[in-house]
Amino acid sequence: MISNDIVDKIKDVMRGANVLESKEERLCYSYDATRQEFLPDLVVRPASTYEISEILKIATANSIPVYIRGAATGLTGGCVPIKGGIVISLTRMNRIIEIDEKNLIAVVEPGVITYDLHREVEKKGLFYPPDPASFQICTIGGNIAENAGGLRGLKYGVTRDYCLGLEAVLATGEIINTGSRTLKCVTGFDLTSLLIGSEGTLAVITRVFLKLLPLPEKKITVSAYFRNIDDAANTVSEIISSKIIPVTLEFMDNDTIRCIEQYLKNIYPEGTDTILLIELDGKAEVIEREIEQVRKTCEKCGAFFCAVARDDKERAILWKARSSISPALYQIAPKKINEDICVPRSVIPEILRRIKKIGEKYKLPIPCFGHAGDGNLHVNIMLDPAVYNIKEAEKAVNEIFENTLELHGTITGEHGIGNTKIKYLEMEVGHDSIRIMKEIKKTFDPAGILNQGKMFE
Numbered sequence: 159m160i161s162n163d164i165v166d167k168i169k170d171v172m173r174g175a176n177v178l179e180s181k182e183e184r185l186c187y188s189y190d191a192t193r194q195e196f197l198p199d200l201v202v203r204p205a206s207t208y209e210i211s212e213i214l215k216i217a218t219a220n221s222i223p224v225y226i227r228g229a230a231t232g233l234t235g236g237c238v239p240i241k242g243g244i245v246i247s248l249t250r251m252n253r254i255i256e257i258d259e260k261n262l263i264a265v266v267e268p269g270v271i272t273y274d275l276h277r278e279v280e281k282k283g284l285f286y287p288p289d290p291a292s293f294q295i296c297t298i299g300g301n302i303a304e305n306a307g308g309l310r311g312l313k314y315g316v317t318r319d320y321c322l323g324l325e326a327v328l329a330t331g332e333i334i335n336t337g338s339r340t341l342k343c344v345t346g347f348d349l350t351s352l353l354i355g356s357e358g359t360l361a362v363i364t365r366v367f368l369k370l371l372p373l374p375e376k377k378i379t380v381s382a383y384f385r386n387i388d389d390a391a392n393t394v395s396e397i398i399s400s401k402i403i404p405v406t407l408e409f410m411d412n413d414t415i416r417c418i419e420q421y422l423k424n425i426y427p428e429g430t431d432t433i434l435l436i437e438l439d440g441k442a443e444v445i446e447r448e449i450e451q452v453r454k455t456c457e458k459c460g461a462f463f464c465a466v467a468r469d470d471k472e473r474a475i476l477w478k479a480r481s482s483i484s485p486a487l488y489q490i491a492p493k494k495i496n497e498d499i500c501v502p503r504s505v506i507p508e509i510l511r512r513i514k515k516i517g518e519k520y521k522l523p524i525p526c527f528g529h530a531g532d533g534n535l536h537v538n539i540m541l542d543p544a545v546y547n548i549k550e551a552e553k554a555v556n557e558i559f560e561n562t563l564e565l566h567g568t569i570t571g572e573h574g575i576g577n578t579k580i581k582y583l584e585m586e587v588g589h590d591s592i593r594i595m596k597e598i599k600k601t602f603d604p605a606g607i608l609n610q611g612k613m614f615e
């Protein structure tokens with residue numbers, strides 16, 4: 159519980175508004191996409207860096223836990239207030255401050271929805287590539303804090319590749335500026351990189367300087383259908399080694415395809431075991447040539463059918479199945495544990511074989527799909543709690559992570575650690591790295607108020 163005295167001080171900072179105290183209001187800030195629920199004691203919705211700084215000073219002085227919240231689409235419990243305390247919601251800080259067309263830079267507040275930034279820069283013929291599949295609702299602040307990836311990652315990289323600098327408020331209330339508005343900057347330690355992916359444990363990001371690109375002229379999509387995963391995996395390697403880098407190179411395995419078939423009804427050719435969804439962008443004449451090369455490569459490697467979509471309407475048809483995966487998976491079971499391992503591209507078939515064996519051992523369906531181009535696989539352990547023991551599913555997760563690390567992969571390519579993966583962190587980074595991370599955390603947040611119970615205990 160937070161004393162009335164402290165609540166009054168916070169209300170003074172917020173000039174009486176945007177401090178939410180009722181249970182009904184606090185409930186709206188108690189969960190995220192992991193469906194965990196923890197009730198905060200208080201919610202504040204600041205509109206300025208100054209307000210955030212003052213609130214954090216009060217929280218540090220009184221050792222009150224603080225949880226930073228964007229749109230709550232996180233998949234590892236990052237913004238969930240597991241120790242109560244204060245939730246700072248950033249949705250009111252949603253201004254696109256500047257789109258600098260001369261220098262191809264955008265300056266935004268953290269609560270800007272990623273899709274709103276896409277739309278605004280595209281109106282000016284510019285392009286902000288990071289596109290997590292949640293882009294229509296997630297925030298730029300959440301993307302920075304998670305170093306979000308997305309479907310365009312293979313060609314364009316992840317959020318880190320577009321963040322030039324930040325303004326951030328430390329737990330003590332101090333305001334720091336990192337990086338710069340320039341494309342190059344090596345002045346001192348790279349604190350921008352440190353804050354990217356820090357999952358709300360080090361500071362509140364209050365302003366973001368982003369690099370933009372010119373908007374590509376055209377996009378073409380191919381959907382290629384295979385009778386087995388090895389042919390599809392081989393196709394991925396062949397396309398990349400032919401020196402064509404698609405924007406997107408997504409795959410869906412046979413369990414995922416069965417779910418989509420049940421959900422959307424008979425949309426795939428009979429005998430489809432694995433699908434690759436490949437998108438190219440660039441100058442029209444160049445990608446027309448390249449798409450033909452990609453289609454030929456797919457057929458040479460065993461695709462028994464390829465559909466090519468050249469305009470937005472046709473592309474939307476091919477993409478519909480990909481964007482239906484989440485609801486489609488719930489055809490099998492009402493719950494899922496969603497992991498996002500990443501492995502070197504060449505071992506995708508091997509890790510998928512091992513995951514299927516683990517699924518058979520524990521009698522669990524494990525549909526897999528994801529970004530084949532960069533080896534980032536979404537592994538979904540489907541659960542029916544009425545018939546299934548969650549402990550067995552956790553054993554399956556543990557074995558999947560052990561196999562991933564044995565194949566030189568990582569346990570999370572984009573969703574982060576949060577509270578759901580704490581126990582696996584040491585498995586990958588080791589004790590000494592965790593010690594250094596904890597020391598860094600202490601420097602940024604001496605009272606340990608920010609995101610207690612996340613990343614490490």
Ligand SMILES: Cc1cc2nc3c(=O)[nH]c(=O)nc-3n(C[C@H](O)[C@H](O)[C@H](O)COP(=O)(O)OP(=O)(O)OC[C@H]3O[C@@H](n4cnc5c(N)ncnc54)[C@H](O)[C@@H]3O)c2cc1C
Nearest residue numbers: 228229230231232236291297299300303306307358363572
């Ligand atoms: C359907 C679906 C699809 C998804 N697809 C992808 C995908 O393709 N790629 C991907 O990378 N992720 C994906 N995600 C996960 C999620 O959308 C991303 O991690 C996203 O970046 C979270 O943004 P958010 O605004 O919802 O942040 P939140 O969930 O609110 O917060 C996430 C973390 O960031 C911290 N945080 C938020 N704002 C700030 C700030 N201003 N300063 C400091 N810390 C802050 C929070 O404390 C928390 O630890 C998906 C999620 C869903 C539900």
